[in-house]
Amino acid sequence: MSFLFGTDGIRGTVNQFPIDPLSFVKIAQSIGLHLQKLYPDQPLKCVIGKDTRESGYMIECALVAGLVSLGIDIYLVGPMPTPAIAFLTRSMRCTAGIMISASHNPFHDNGIKVFNDDGTKLSAQSIADIESYFQNMPNIILPFHVGKVRRIDDAVGRYIEYIKNYFPKDFSLNNYRIVIDCANGAAYKIAPIILRELGAQVITYGIEPDGCNINADCGSLHPKGLSAWVKEHEADLGIALDGDADRVVLVDEQGTIIPGECLLGFLGLHLNASKKLVTTQVANPALKIFLNQNGVQIILTEVGDSYVHTAMQDNDAHVGGEPSGHVLFGTEVCASDGLLTALQCLAILRDLNQKAHAITQLFPLMPFKQVNLPLGKNMTADINQLRLPHSSQHLIRKSGTEQVLRVYVWNSDAIALDFDFKYIADFLDK
Numbered sequence: 001m002s003f004l005f006g007t008d009g010i011r012g013t014v015n016q017f018p019i020d021p022l023s024f025v026k027i028a029q030s031i032g033l034h035l036q037k038l039y040p041d042q043p044l045k046c047v048i049g050k051d052t053r054e055s056g057y058m059i060e061c062a063l064v065a066g067l068v069s070l071g072i073d074i075y076l077v078g079p080m081p082t083p084a085i086a087f088l089t090r091s092m093r094c095t096a097g098i099m100i101s102a103s104h105n106p107f108h109d110n111g112i113k114v115f116n117d118d119g120t121k122l123s124a125q126s127i128a129d130i131e132s133y134f135q136n137m138p139n140i141i142l143p144f145h146v147g148k149v150r151r152i153d154d155a156v157g158r159y160i161e162y163i164k165n166y167f168p169k170d171f172s173l174n175n176y177r178i179v180i181d182c183a184n185g186a187a188y189k190i191a192p193i194i195l196r197e198l199g200a201q202v203i204t205y206g207i208e209p210d211g212c213n214i215n216a217d218c219g220s221l222h223p224k225g226l227s228a229w230v231k232e233h234e235a236d237l238g239i240a241l242d243g244d245a246d247r248v249v250l251v252d253e254q255g256t257i258i259p260g261e262c263l264l265g266f267l268g269l270h271l272n273a274s275k276k277l278v279t280t281q282v283a284n285p286a287l288k289i290f291l292n293q294n295g296v297q298i299i300l301t302e303v304g305d306s307y308v309h310t311a312m313q314d315n316d317a318h319v320g321g322e323p324s325g326h327v328l329f330g331t332e333v334c335a336s337d338g339l340l341t342a343l344q345c346l347a348i349l350r351d352l353n354q355k356a357h358a359i360t361q362l363f364p365l366m367p368f369k370q371v372n373l374p375l376g377k378n379m380t381a382d383i384n385q386l387r388l389p390h391s392s393q394h395l396i397r398k399s400g401t402e403q404v405l406r407v408y409v410w411n412s413d414a415i416a417l418d419f420d421f422k423y424i425a426d427f428l429d430k
Helices: 021-038 056-068 082-091 124-135 155-164 190-197 224-233 260-270 285-293 305-315 338-352 414-429
Strands: 010-013 045-050 073-079 096-100 109-115 149-151 177-181 201-205 237-241 248-251 276-280 297-301 319-321 327-329 368-374 393-398 404-410
Touching: 021 056, 021 096, 021 109, 021 124, 045 056, 045 082, 056 073, 056 096, 056 109, 073 082, 082 096, 082 109, 082 155, 155 190, 155 338, 177 190, 177 224, 190 201, 190 338, 201 224, 224 237, 224 248, 237 338, 248 338, 260 276, 260 285, 260 319, 260 327, 260 338, 276 305, 285 297, 297 305, 305 319, 305 327, 327 338, 368 414, 393 414, 404 414
Parallel strands: 045 073, 045 096, 073 149, 177 201, 177 237, 276 297, 276 319
Antiparallel strands: 010 109, 096 109, 237 248, 319 327, 368 404, 393 404
């Protein structure tokens, strides 16, 4: 993590630094100065979208003010999924894209994700450049002509066609009943439209945002409700998105929540000509065992979809993602898309003539425990080299999106797992 940016953009509590209006005007100007450096003597354009948080209006206005003050033209698209902003940035030939969202965080948090002109996340060098401008803001000579602001009314239609064109023309969901929980977030309108246009019978939840109920007991963070709804409606699949719809949790026809590692294993096995899969170091070790047994190489990275995307490009891997539900397809698709991931699974299941439970039972996970602990505990540089009494695999890392330590422990022996987990907890409490 750097000064402003975490593992997935800038994020924090609303009206506390840096998620306050004055900071975002300065952040926007810092982004603008960075763009002027990258594209000298070129007209600059930026597309801005947001999720459904009430604070999105405040941040949007501050970003617009800062960017247009430097002569940058703005295109506003309103509530849209994060992957849609990545797509529109490329499609509209913009020099940057910004998504206003705190993803799976509660409504009182917010932030931004910034995209390059090709829809990729910012590099470490770009982040350092923007933060340098923020900390050492030069005396800006503002242009006489400021930027223009336009609202793009057909952005929803553009993204719908992009998703539908990703599949063969004969792809249809005519015989599927699908329950979708949109988390009262960015995809509350667009996701059900796409599923219905593809022919599915759709039962919807989490589509009544009020500015404060995003991710509240719904969506990918709380899939137990979806599990019950799938059984109640006798659906073929349940889809739970998060607040900005870049991640997904799936529920099979029996109401069982599909583990993220099984989802990645299924896609890595059936949609992967490169026979390589990139995932993060927090993935359950059973995923590596399964893929190796099936001739698929696994490549581990730090946590964050930008790390996954970079490793996919470096290794020419066709599938990558995180167990949390962020999935990437191909080196040219640079933003994870929860709905696209669900549709890819449905297309494979249709070709295999199988139901979603086939993903759930793909392989058993190694027993594990995970907990978030407050910062300020005994976190040292060599904590992950700690020798555990029963040699459990473990990882301890500072979250890039929340002020907590994340602790992961795996062991095929459940009793040994419990012992080593307590050993780590006691160590961190010292």
